[in-house]
Amino acid sequence: MIKWAKVLSTPALGTAIAFSSITTSHAAEMKTAKAETTEHVSISQAQAKGIALQDCKGTVTSTEFKQESSVYVITIVTNNLEQRIVEVSASTGKVVKKQEVKLWTQNQVKESVSKQYKGAIQSITFNKETREYTLTVVDGKVEYTLTVDGLTGKVIHENKKELQLMSEQKIKEAIVKQYSGYVYSLEFKESASQYVAVILKNSTQYTVTLDAFTGKVVNTSQQEVKVLTRQDAKDLALATYAGKVKIVEYDQNAAIFTVKIIKDNTEYTVTIDAVSGEITHVKQDKLQPLTENAVKDLALKHQEGKVEHIELITENSITVYVVTLVSGSKQQTLKFDAYTGQECS
Template sequence: MQFFKKSWFIPTLLTIVILTAGGLYIGSLINKKAPIAADEIRAQLESMYGGTVNQIAMEDGVYKAEMSRSGASYSAEIDATTGSVIALLQTGERKEVVPQVLSEAEVKGIIAEKYSGEVERISLNTGEEVPVYEVKLSKDPKFTKVTVDAITGKTISENAKETIGENVLITKEKAIAIAQKQLKGEVDDVSYEKTNDGGYYLIEIESADDREGTFQIHAISGKVMSVTWDD
């Protein structure tokens, strides 16, 4: 017990304690891992999930990131020293990107640059895999039907038909008038077919009550050779 009463004992003991505590603290600093750089975490997330990291910041040893993927938004938490994903939560609904369809005026402008005919009818058809505009235009002596991609404006197909033959007595306009006596409505299509007896016109008409008929008009006599009704 006399040992503890020595005047040098307590200061020596305190020195040992301080040195030990300091050594442990310095050791903890040395052994502590430095946080991974934010750019590395960003690259890791984008590689893992195939999205885009829009924002990332570190708080209390944890990276918090906002990212988007396939139209949906997510928030993620990542351990700053290990790079492990702690949590991933979808924060926004996936939005379907709908392509912008060209207007009729824009399509007419595209047609006017390529064709000299006058647009008689233009309609949007969304029943195909890709929406298309079906354009019918007059170009004497041709009647041309053009199909245009409604998104890109690119011409998909074009079809020119003869609408009048040589030495016919019945003009296209007369044939249309004869057909419209059978069914009043809008002319959808006109074509001319050559035959040994003078040829004939095929005229498609759609009425206001949605009836559709194709009329075969003889190009010399003007006789209605046949009528076909679409169901």
């Protein structure tokens, strides 16, 4: 049997040979190009970053490799909040191009935002990674959190929320964090949405105005004030409740004096404002006189001997025990407050 073989014509055969040659040649060129590209990249991305940072101090925010030009494009935000674009050759490690892009300053951003929002700017921060500013603006009962593009100065995001009026307790807590004194008074001014606090610390009086929604201090002033002495407090209490002063105490944290006075069978606890001198509170407690045995023990602690006589009398509006002691040939008379046990002259 004769087998038929397909024979290519001369033109067709030439075309086939030519195509084969071209394909082989093209493959060789591609291989060479690939080898050349591989040879060009001798610097790593990390090395390129280091080279760029040596040339320009700051924070790297992005890195890109451009294969067609075999360079690393590195974006850096400097400590002065300026953006620099540095191109580093991937083959030589040399800086081949530098470009400076001005970022908006804080003052420029504040000025721009103030034209768009009526409230007060509470805070502003800058993120080097995103090249964005974040601002907090309070306008009455509304708080805005804004994100501003550092390159264009445009507000790219806005978050709005209604604020709640802070309670007096919360305001006091906010004050205590900033001042170590005593909150002498606190007043809410509805028309201005503010609290006005008066704080006492030793002899200094601070007047602090706070935003009623945020607790932020918006104004402060201070002045020296006269605080009552212990003798002043004692005299004020006795002027109202004549008797015998048992004790005078001062609470520096609350700026008040507490004076205890015994009159007849009543103990008066008088609270006095240390700044104004006003008696703010009075408490009365009925007392029971000490027993004779208790008074005898007090007398014998003062003087050794034998108690010969003891008597309860009222003298100069004060109830006292009169105790007669005998020691050998000596006789002594002692007097004790019937309620406090204090020796009377």
